[in-house]
Amino acid sequence: MIAFNLIPYAVAAWIFLCGLYGIITSKHLVHTVISLAIMQTSTYILLLAIGYRWNAVAPVFADISPGAVTVDPVVQALMLTDVVVEATVVALLLAMVVKVHEKAGTLSPDDLKVMRG
Amino acid sequence: MSAKCRLIVFCLSAIPFAIVYLAAAKNLPPWGHYRGPYGDVISSLSVYERHTTDVVNAIDYDYRGFDTLGEEYILFASVLGVMLLLRDPNPKSGTADEGQGLSKTVKFGSAACFGLLLIFGFYICTHGQLTPGGGFQGGVIIATAFMLIYIAENLKSFKAITSHPLMEALEALGAGLYAVTGVSALLVGAPFLTNWLPLGTAGDVFSSGTIAVISASVGLEVAAGFILLSYTYLEDIISGGGKVS
Amino acid sequence: MAPSPALPIAAPLLCAAVLAALRKWLPRRAIDLLAILTALLNLVACAWLLRSSWRHSIVYWFGNWFPRGHMALGIGFLVDPAGAMLATLAAFLTLLALTYSWGRSDSGQNLFQPLMLVFLSAMSGFCMTADLFNLFVFFELMSTAAFALCGLKTQEPAPLQGSFNFAITNTVGAFFTLTGIAFLYGATGALNMAQIGLLLGSRHDSLVVVAALFIFSGFLIKAAIVPFHFWLPDAHSVAPTPVCVLFSGIMVELGLFAVVRVGTAIFGSTFAGLPDPMRLGFLVLGGLTAIWGGVMSFAEHHLKRVLAFSTISHSGMMLFAIGIGSPIAIAGWLIYVCAHSMIKSGLFFTAGILLHRLRTMSEPLLFAQGKELRFTAALWFLGGCGLAGLPPFASAVAEHMISHAGSGRFLAAATVLFLISGALTGGAVLRVFMRVFCGWGDKGPGDRASQIDELPEENEETQVIPVHFFAPAALCLAVGIALSFLPLLADLSLSASSRFLSQGGFIDAIYARTQSPGASPVLPGTGIGSMIGHGLAAIGLALILAVWAVFHRRLPRKMRWPSHLEGSMRWARQIQSGQPADYVVWTMAGVAVLGSFFLVLR
Numbered sequence: 001m002i003a004f005n006l007i008p009y010a011v012a013a014w015i016f017l018c019g020l021y022g023i024i025t026s027k028h029l030v031h032t033v034i035s036l037a038i039m040q041t042s043t044y045i046l047l048l049a050i051g052y053r054w055n056a057v058a059p060v061f062a063d064i065s066p067g068a069v070t071v072d073p074v075v076q077a078l079m080l081t082d083v084v085v086e087a088t089v090v091a092l093l094l095a096m097v098v099k100v101h102e103k104a105g106t107l108s109p110d111d112l113k114v115m116r117g
Numbered sequence: 118m119s120a121k122c123r124l125i126v127f128c129l130s131a132i133p134f135a136i137v138y139l140a141a142a143k144n145l146p147p148w149g150h151y152r153g154p155y156g157d158v159i160s161s162l163s164v165y166e167r168h169t170t171d172v173v174n175a176i177d178y179d180y181r182g183f184d185t186l187g188e189e190y191i192l193f194a195s196v197l198g199v200m201l202l203l204r205d206p207n208p209k210s211g212t213a214d215e216g217q218g219l220s221k222t223v224k225f226g227s228a229a230c231f232g233l234l235l236i237f238g239f240y241i242c243t244h245g246q247l248t249p250g251g252g253f254q255g256g257v258i259i260a261t262a263f264m265l266i267y268i269a270e271n272l273k274s275f276k277a278i279t280s281h282p283l284m285e286a287l288e289a290l291g292a293g294l295y296a297v298t299g300v301s302a303l304l305v306g307a308p309f310l311t312n313w314l315p316l317g318t319a320g321d322v323f324s325s326g327t328i329a330v331i332s333a334s335v336g337l338e339v340a341a342g343f344i345l346l347s348y349t350y351l352e353d354i355i356s357g358g359g360k361v362s
Numbered sequence: 363m364a365p366s367p368a369l370p371i372a373a374p375l376l377c378a379a380v381l382a383a384l385r386k387w388l389p390r391r392a393i394d395l396l397a398i399l400t401a402l403l404n405l406v407a408c409a410w411l412l413r414s415s416w417r418h419s420i421v422y423w424f425g426n427w428f429p430r431g432h433m434a435l436g437i438g439f440l441v442d443p444a445g446a447m448l449a450t451l452a453a454f455l456t457l458l459a460l461t462y463s464w465g466r467s468d469s470g471q472n473l474f475q476p477l478m479l480v481f482l483s484a485m486s487g488f489c490m491t492a493d494l495f496n497l498f499v500f501f502e503l504m505s506t507a508a509f510a511l512c513g514l515k516t517q518e519p520a521p522l523q524g525s526f527n528f529a530i531t532n533t534v535g536a537f538f539t540l541t542g543i544a545f546l547y548g549a550t551g552a553l554n555m556a557q558i559g560l561l562l563g564s565r566h567d568s569l570v571v572v573a574a575l576f577i578f579s580g581f582l583i584k585a586a587i588v589p590f591h592f593w594l595p596d597a598h599s600v601a602p603t604p605v606c607v608l609f610s611g612i613m614v615e616l617g618l619f620a621v622v623r624v625g626t627a628i629f630g631s632t633f634a635g636l637p638d639p640m641r642l643g644f645l646v647l648g649g650l651t652a653i654w655g656g657v658m659s660f661a662e663h664h665l666k667r668v669l670a671f672s673t674i675s676h677s678g679m680m681l682f683a684i685g686i687g688s689p690i691a692i693a694g695w696l697i698y699v700c701a702h703s704m705i706k707s708g709l710f711f712t713a714g715i716l717l718h719r720l721r722t723m724s725e726p727l728l729f730a731q732g733k734e735l736r737f738t739a740a741l742w743f744l745g746g747c748g749l750a751g752l753p754p755f756a757s758a759v760a761e762h763m764i765s766h767a768g769s770g771r772f773l774a775a776a777t778v779l780f781l782i783s784g785a786l787t788g789g790a791v792l793r794v795f796m797r798v799f800c801g802w803g804d805k806g807p808g809d810r811a812s813q814i815d816e817l818p819e820e821n822e823e824t825q826v827i828p829v830h831f832f833a834p835a836a837l838c839l840a841v842g843i844a845l846s847f848l849p850l851l852a853d854l855s856l857s858a859s860s861r862f863l864s865q866g867g868f869i870d871a872i873y874a875r876t877q878s879p880g881a882s883p884v885l886p887g888t889g890i891g892s893m894i895g896h897g898l899a900a901i902g903l904a905l906i907l908a909v910w911a912v913f914h915r916r917l918p919r920k921m922r923w924p925s926h927l928e929g930s931m932r933w934a935r936q937i938q939s940g941q942p943a944d945y946v947v948w949t950m951a952g953v954a955v956l957g958s959f960f961l962v963l964r
Contacts, residue, residue: 024123
């Protein structure tokens, strides 16, 4: 029973670690950025799992009467905020990647030695 | 650090991380039995207090509208940032690609879809307070409609339609309108971002007061913002950059 | 009659939108002027809020959503003296940074000013919010503006890589924080800090401790504590000078502010009186950061990286003060934040003057180039003294307060750490002073990193350094000194810190119960003598280190530093590898280490 309740959280933790693994073993800057986006997905799953209710409906009362049992709308609103934040951060990062490619000619992190101490 | 060293440290930290994560999750309420009062209170109140049937939208633009203001400005800052990073001090002209050789069917289909997507985007934007949707979702759909022009035609046609300074002005207008709506509440004597417009009837398009106005301004900003983003990327990759200095 | 707390947030955002819309049509001077006026408006509003919140914290509910019973429906702001003070500091530094960039040749096609205003707004909101998710949103807004501003100089490859490393590390930190916030939401069903604090009570299980771990980790990444610090030198070596000022002067400190804010408002009863394992964790990490930052500061040869590592070192000492955790320690922390911010900003502005006049930031290349720049030399020297903690800089007052906090249990450790940190960071700055402005000794070793940022920030080289370059630098250092002469400084900071640390006061204010004034702890004796003594010891040690480094080659073989020290310095510099993957691995290791301290609580 405990294991069943942990399924979505285990999935969230797994995806978080997959994203981290991707960043750490990345050989291409675009791969790093996409791994970052994957990590963000884990927070969505965590949020939505926290707000879920079995046998409940979506929190939209256009066709049902108010007072019906719904899932938590707050986490959905939080998640919408996060999606926008993720999209914008990825856009900014990809712009940096494009420019790095333009200036340095390579996208492999190992070949980018300018910042080395 | 060598790649192998990184991997070892990662594995050594990943296992405790997973254990700690799950140990914490064990103490959460059981999956599917959301307890917390916040969501339920808002679900039960928002139809009556704000005459809106889409509770998530009400949270986004009213109850927690201040968060959404911040989020909209994150998008705004990010678009400015991309324009900043990909700016070209010596703009060139005339190296745009001349058509992509797609068939007439694709071009015709895309033109038809453009109108459809645009209408759909406006529909989603303006009906956010009734059904799932709202400014962000609708804005992205509108922006995608404009992308179709680039895919079907070429960069020149895309540029002709999304004339650059106007897009920027529209994007800033959308962002500024949200802040202005908030300030307008101050001018009526209520705290920032209070919903002070007439609330209408739940289920009507013109309902929920400032929620509809904010939704529209967000839609404008998101649409213009994503169009600007695509334009800036395409301009840099195709006409300007792509070279190694 | 206080201004609306929404004003410091809304005004810069509105102005940023206007400037972004009209950036191609308004003349450059008009855009600069509008930005400066908005920052000035913010400064006045935040200072006024500081004054008004002195007796009772100001609570503001956005959207007119007042709490119903214990349920906070909307987002609330709680303006207390500590938060208002940091917001004022942010506005002041942004004003100076915008003044410095007046007429700057490369303003990113006028995108720089709107981004700076968005940055300012985010920082102000971050200081004043009482809602956990709102804190996260402002954290992200601050970060996004920072990533964009850091990569402003796109003509070289280095700024983009530095900005990329900055973005990846901080975004990973943001994910940790968000995970912690989600856990807290799941545990309590609330997002308002006071409500969460109330609902958690003294709940102590793994959920709460892990949530605290994740939330703190994200903020400690922003605060550049070892081993989360790797992004900071990269970002500082490539960002334009006014942006560096904001990073070192206020953004890093806000990470620590958030640790204290969340730690007291939410976890105040959970970790009643900072349990020993957690305290130990903060003290150890803080001390480690102070030492590592100092050592690396001395090992670097790029002026901005020297200053960046000294920020890391001082940030470590700030975490040490937070680890001590008593009201006197936090009062000292507040003064330390202001003092360090002013001194560091002064130094960065001075470095910017050097970059403008001498066209490089590399110490070997700058050797003896600064001999005619008398005023700049004086500013740089004063900055070095300030970093070392010499009275009359306010940093001396702060260090004294922090060392004597916690009923003197940490006196020995704090004194030693402040001495090491001050001597190393001050010594590095003084070593640069001797090489660049006095031309003593020899050029000194260079390294690859010192070659970064060869492009100066102005296109024309002028003999006369414009006044809007000098004024911010001189003003910052002057404020750094004047602060210690502020009447009743210690009492004012103590009353601010008692309010800052009181969870009961926070909850009472949010739920509009009467706020009891709370007992003010008694300050220990002023001990000016010991303060001067410590300051002189630090500056003395710094001068010795600087002279030793500068005249190294001319010393007899026995007095030189051991040969393997040079090798280990090189190894230490190589840890700062410039690879985001390395930085993220270090972050994970750091979370594991911090976690081991926290989970001993279980």
